Amino acid sequence: MTLRRLVVSLVAAITAVAVLAGAAGCADPAPTDAAGPVAASSTTGAASTPASGAAVPSTLAFTARTVGGAAFDGATLAGKPTVLWFWAPWCPTCAGQAKGVKTAAEQLAGKVNVVGVGGLDDEDAMRRFITQWKLDAVPHLSDEAGTVWKKFGVTSQSTFVLLDSRGTVVHKGVLTGDALPGRAAALT
16 A cells, blocks of 8 residues: 555545544534523422432442532332433533423323433533523533433433333433434333
């Protein structure tokens, strides 16, 4: 192989990797509403005892703080299927999933826990994201340190972790916002 052909092949490979990395990062959905004033999120933690007296599986043995500042105990999720949505405020893919998360939470209220786990930025940015995408009815954890992300082995934003009622992880990965309500309903 000539030096020129080697250089051309190398440049083509680097370009392909860069394009794929950029495409994997996110789409760029336009927001449907302009961000309103930054308001304190009404997201609060659930009660400190597990739902229906269920035993607490190790997957739900964690504590955190909500974006609204309340204490949150993962044990409160025990006994019901749970959707954990790991997102970042600057992620366009996460913004595109927001409507599906909101829909799933509304349709499955009382049947499936839906909890957002914001990370990779500061709490003010998380609060603005929640307000912009009208996600106040969904509890959101502020995980600036990445503690909950690490517990579930999440390494990038826009990841969903679906747990059955026993706390067993049945899905970990990307889902579209449109697919989420159906996947979450299948947990019941």
